[in-house]
Amino acid sequence: MDDSLGHKKGLGFLFEKRSIASLIVFRIIFGLLALLSSLRFVQEGWIEVLFSHSFFFKYSGFAWVPVLSVDNLYTLFYLMIAASICITLGFAYRFAIAFFFLAFTYVDLMDASNYLNHHYLFSLLGFLLIFLPANRSFSLDAVLRPSIHREKMPSWCKYILLFQISIVYIFAGLAKINTDWLLHGMPLAVWLLEHQHLPLIGNYLAFQSTAVLFSWVGMLYDCTIVFFLLNNRTRPIAFLAVLLFHGMTAVFFNIGLFPLIMVSCSLLFFSDNFHLRLLHLFQGGTLLGASKKQKPTTYPITSNSAYSLKAVLPYFLSIYVLLQLILPIRHLAYTGDTQWTEEGYRFSWRVMLVEKSGMATFHAVNPSTGQKDEVNSARFLSDFQIKQMAIQPEFIHQFAQFLKTHYQEEYLWDSVEIYVDSHVALNGRVSRPLIDPKADLLKLNQPIIQQYAERKTPKIR
Amino acid sequence: MRKSLLLLFLLASKPVRSMPFGFAVLISMTLLVSCGESTSENPCSVEFDRISMYENLAENLIIPGFEDLVENIDQLQAKTDLFFAEGAGEAELLALRQAFKNTYLSWQAVEPYNFGPAETVFLRDLLNNFPLNIQAMEANVYSGNYNLNTPETYDKGLPALDYLLFGIADSDADIMALLKDQSQESNFFLYFNDVVASMYQASLQTLDAWQETYQAEFIDNDGTAAGSSLSLMVNALNEHFEFIKRDRIGIPTGALTLQIPNPNKVEAYFSGLSRDLLVASINSSENFYTGMGGAGLENYLSETKARKNEQLLSAVILQSYEDMRSPLANLESSLEVEIENNNEIVLQSYAASATQLVQLKTDMPSVLCISITYIDNPSDSD
Numbered sequence: 001m002d003d004s005l006g007h008k009k010g011l012g013f014l015f016e017k018r019s020i021a022s023l024i025v026f027r028i029i030f031g032l033l034a035l036l037s038s039l040r041f042v043q044e045g046w047i048e049v050l051f052s053h054s055f056f057f058k059y060s061g062f063a064w065v066p067v068l069s070v071d072n073l074y075t076l077f078y079l080m081i082a083a084s085i086c087i088t089l090g091f092a093y094r095f096a097i098a099f100f101f102l103a104f105t106y107v108d109l110m111d112a113s114n115y116l117n118h119h120y121l122f123s124l125l126g127f128l129l130i131f132l133p134a135n136r137s138f139s140l141d142a143v144l145r146p147s148i149h150r151e152k153m154p155s156w157c158k159y160i161l162l163f164q165i166s167i168v169y170i171f172a173g174l175a176k177i178n179t180d181w182l183l184h185g186m187p188l189a190v191w192l193l194e195h196q197h198l199p200l201i202g203n204y205l206a207f208q209s210t211a212v213l214f215s216w217v218g219m220l221y222d223c224t225i226v227f228f229l230l231n232n233r234t235r236p237i238a239f240l241a242v243l244l245f246h247g248m249t250a251v252f253f254n255i256g257l258f259p260l261i262m263v264s265c266s267l268l269f270f271s272d273n274f275h276l277r278l279l280h281l282f283q284g285g286t287l288l289g290a291s292k293k294q295k296p297t298t299y300p301i302t303s304n305s306a307y308s309l310k311a312v313l314p315y316f317l318s319i320y321v322l323l324q325l326i327l328p329i330r331h332l333a334y335t336g337d338t339q340w341t342e343e344g345y346r347f348s349w350r351v352m353l354v355e356k357s358g359m360a361t362f363h364a365v366n367p368s369t370g371q372k373d374e375v376n377s378a379r380f381l382s383d384f385q386i387k388q389m390a391i392q393p394e395f396i397h398q399f400a401q402f403l404k405t406h407y408q409e410e411y412l413w414d415s416v417e418i419y420v421d422s423h424v425a426l427n428g429r430v431s432r433p434l435i436d437p438k439a440d441l442l443k444l445n446q447p448i449i450q451q452y453a454e455r456k457t458p459k460i461r
Numbered sequence: 462m463r464k465s466l467l468l469l470f471l472l473a474s475k476p477v478r479s480m481p482f483g484f485a486v487l488i489s490m491t492l493l494v495s496c497g498e499s500t501s502e503n504p505c506s507v508e509f510d511r512i513s514m515y516e517n518l519a520e521n522l523i524i525p526g527f528e529d530l531v532e533n534i535d536q537l538q539a540k541t542d543l544f545f546a547e548g549a550g551e552a553e554l555l556a557l558r559q560a561f562k563n564t565y566l567s568w569q570a571v572e573p574y575n576f577g578p579a580e581t582v583f584l585r586d587l588l589n590n591f592p593l594n595i596q597a598m599e600a601n602v603y604s605g606n607y608n609l610n611t612p613e614t615y616d617k618g619l620p621a622l623d624y625l626l627f628g629i630a631d632s633d634a635d636i637m638a639l640l641k642d643q644s645q646e647s648n649f650f651l652y653f654n655d656v657v658a659s660m661y662q663a664s665l666q667t668l669d670a671w672q673e674t675y676q677a678e679f680i681d682n683d684g685t686a687a688g689s690s691l692s693l694m695v696n697a698l699n700e701h702f703e704f705i706k707r708d709r710i711g712i713p714t715g716a717l718t719l720q721i722p723n724p725n726k727v728e729a730y731f732s733g734l735s736r737d738l739l740v741a742s743i744n745s746s747e748n749f750y751t752g753m754g755g756a757g758l759e760n761y762l763s764e765t766k767a768r769k770n771e772q773l774l775s776a777v778i779l780q781s782y783e784d785m786r787s788p789l790a791n792l793e794s795s796l797e798v799e800i801e802n803n804n805e806i807v808l809q810s811y812a813a814s815a816t817q818l819v820q821l822k823t824d825m826p827s828v829l830c831i832s833i834t835y836i837d838n839p840s841d842s843d
Contacts, residue, residue: 193506
C-alpha cells in the first residue's frame with residue numbers, strides 16, 4: 001500500500017471515534033475497586049502492621065520518599081476513600097483520580113518490601129485514567145457542566161487500557177515457561193497441597209499430575225486469553241474462562257483484590273454495544289435516553305486542541321508502551337536466573353511464580369577493635385520485612401547500609417564491616433547461600449549473588 | 462520516526478488475527494519438547510504415614526511428658542508441704558530442692574510442645590519466663606498483690622522457685638529462716654505455695670485438654686495448610702529451637718550482645734542447673750524431631766531423600782544436634798561459670814545452633830512443602 005495511506009490508517013485507528021461507554025464502565029468499576037481497596041486497608045489494620053516500625057526499604061530512585069506517621073496515613077486513607085467515591089460518581093473527576101493515583105502510589109513507594117503486582121497494576125491504571133475522558137458521561141461532572149458531555153471518545157482511550165491488561169497476561173504467561181513450573185508443577189504443588197480440605201477437588205490436589213496440569217493450564221491461559229477475548233466469536237467462552245480461572249485463584253491464594261481487578265478489566269474486551277447496554281441497565285434507561293437527545297447539540301469539536309493532542313499523543317503513547325514492554329524483559333540484561341537473584345523481578349508481571357523462604361543473619365564487625373555483633377534484625381524490622389529481606393539481595397544491601405550508620409552512631413564505631421549469612425530455599429529445594437558470607441556488604445555496590453548451581457539441573461530433588 | 466512509533470503501538474495493541482494460531486503452534490512445540498524429558502516425582506507428595514507420626518507424638522512423647530510434669534509438680538507440692546511443716550529442717554530443704562530439679566528437667570521434655578492446650582494456657586510463660594525479674598517478684602511478695610497467670614511478667618514459675626530455694630540468702634540456714642518466717646507481713650511462704658499451685662494448675666489443665674479432646678483433634682488435623690498439625694509441629698519445633706538459641710545460649714554468651722557475656726541471664730542461675738537444662742532442652746528438641754524410635758519428622762524428611770551438602774538432610778539435622786551437645790559435654794560446671802572461663806566452648810555450641818536453625822526453619826519446611834506460618838503475610842500476596 002501507499003505509504004501515506006498506511007500513515008493515515010494508523011492515525012485513523014487511534015483517533016477513530018467510538019462510544020465512550022466502555023471507558024465509563026471502567027471508571028465506575030475502578031472507583032469501586034479503589035474504594036474497596038482503601039476500606040480494606042483501613043479496616044484490616046494494615047496501616048499499623050506495615051508502617052509502624054523504624055526502617056523501610058526503598059525502590060532505587062525513590063529513597064527520598066518520606067514515611068508518614070500512622071495517624072497521618074489514616075487521614076490519607078480517608079482522603080483516598082473520598083477520592084474513590086468521587087471517581088465512581090465522576091465528580092471533580094480529574095482532580096480525584098490524580099489525587100488517588102498519587103496517594104496510592106505514594107503508599108506503595110514508602111516500603112518496597114510491600115511490593116505487590118496488583119498494586120503496581122492499579123497504579124498504572126490510575127495513571128492512565130488521569131488522561132482519559134472518563135467523566136464525560138454518566139458523571140456528576142457532566143450533569144453539572146453539560147458542555148463537557150460526550151458520547152464518543154477517540155479509540156486510543158480504549159486501546160491503551162487493553163494494551164495494559166494484555167501485557168499483564170502475556171508477560172505473566174511467558175514467565176511461567178520454565179522448568180520448575182512446567183515440569184515439576186512447582187510451586188503450585190506446594191500451594192495446592194494446602195487445600196486438600198476443599199470439597200470435590202480436594203482429594204486430587206496432592207497428586208503430581210494435578211499440579212503439572214494446573215501449571216500448564218495457568219501458563220496457556222495467561223499466554224492466550226487475550227487473543228480469545230479479542231475475538232468476537234470466542235469472547236463469551238473466554239470470559240467464562242476468566243471467571244473460572246480467577247475464581248479459582250481467589251480460592252487458592254491469598255491475593256486480595258487481584259482476581260476482581262482482572263475480571264473487571266476483562267470487561268473492556270467486550271464490544272461498545274455491550275457496555276452501552278450495561279450502562280442502560282444500570283441507569284434504568286432514562287439518563288441514557290436524555291443524554292442521547294443532548295448529543296446532537298452539545299458536540300462542538302474544539303479542533304485546535306484536538307489537533308495538538310493528535311500531534312503529541314503518538315509520542316506519549318509510544319513512550320508508555322515501550323516502557324511497559326521493556327520493563328518486564330529487563331531481566332535479560334542481568335546475569336543469573338531472575339527467580340533466584342530477584343533482579344528484574346518487580347514490575348515484570350511475575351505473578352505467583354515462586355515459593356521462596358530464607359534466613360539472613362547479619363554480623364557487624366569493627367575491624368579496628370575486633371568487636372563483633374550478631375544483629376537482632378527484629379529490633380528494626382517487622383517479621384514480614386525480615387521475611388522479604390531474606391530472599392531479596394537488594395534489601396539485604398539496603399539494610400547493611402542502615403546498619404553501618406547504626407553502629408557508627410549508637411556504638412561510635414569508627415569503622416564498620418557488615419557480613420550476612422543468608423540461606424534461601426526455592427520451590428521445594430533445600431536452601432543455598434544467597435550471598436557470599438565472607439563479603440563485606442559495605443564494600444560492594446551490589447551484593448554478590450552466589451552462583452545457584454542447582455538451577456542448572458532441572459531435577460528438584 | 463513517528464511512523465515507526467505508531468507501528469509499534471499498532472503491533473502492541475491491535476488484534477492480530479493469526480496470533481492465536483501462532484501461539485497454539487508455539488505451545489504444542491513446547492509440549493512436545495517437555496514430553497521428551499522425564500518428569501520427576503512431585504517432591505510434595507512423598508509417601509509417608511503422617512497420622513502414625515501424630516499418634517506416636519501424642520501417645521509416646523507429649524501426653525506421657527505432661528503426665529510426668531504433673532506428677533513431678535505434685536511431688537514438689539508434697540515436698541513443699543513437708544518443708545513448711547513445723548520442725549522441718551535441712552533434710553526437707555534438700556528433698557524440696559531435689560523435687561524442684563526433677564520438675565525443671567521434666568519441664569524441658571515438654572517445652573517444645575507449645576501448641577494447642579499448652580499455647581492456650583501460656584504454659585511456657587507461666588512456668589519458665591527467665592531470667593527472673595527479682596525486683597518484680599519481691600514487690601509481689603511484699604505487697605501480697607499479684608497475678609501469677611499473666612504471661613508477660615518474669616516474676617513466677619520455675620525461675621522464681623530457683624531464686625527462692627537457692628539465691629534468696631547466702632547460707633542454707635538463712636534461706637530456711639527467710640522462707641519459713643511466717644511472722645512478718647511479707648511472707649515468702651505464701652508466695653512459694655502460690656507459685657507451685659499455679660504451676661500445677663496450668664500443667665494439669667494442659668494434660669487434661671490433651672487427654673480429653675485435643676489428642677483426637679491433633680491426630681485428625683492432617684494436611685500442610687497453616688493450622689494443620691504438621692504445620693503446628695514444625696512451627697513449634699522452630700520456636701522452641703529459637704528459644705534455645707537466643708535465650709539459653711545467645712544472650713548469656715554475649716553472641717547477641719556485642720560479645721559482652723551476661724552470665725547472670727542463664728536459665729536456673731541460682732541453682733546452677735543451666736548446663737543440664739540446656740542439654741535437656743537440646744535433647745527434647747531432638748526427640749520431637751526423631752519421634753524417639755516411633756514415626757517422627759526425621760522419618761518424614763528421610764522419605765523425601767532431600768540432600769544437603771551431599772548428605773541426607775534428615776541425617777545432617779541429627780548431626781547438628783550432636784554438634785550442639787558435644788562442646789557442652791566437656792564442661793564441668795554450670796553455664797554461668799563456663800561462660801566466664803570457657804566461653805569459646807559454649808560459643809561452639811552456639812555456632813552449631815545457627816547452622817541447625819537454617820536447616821530446621823528453611824530447609825525442612827521447604828522440603829516438606831509447609832509454609833512457616835508464624836511469619837504471616839500482613840496483607841495480600843501475589
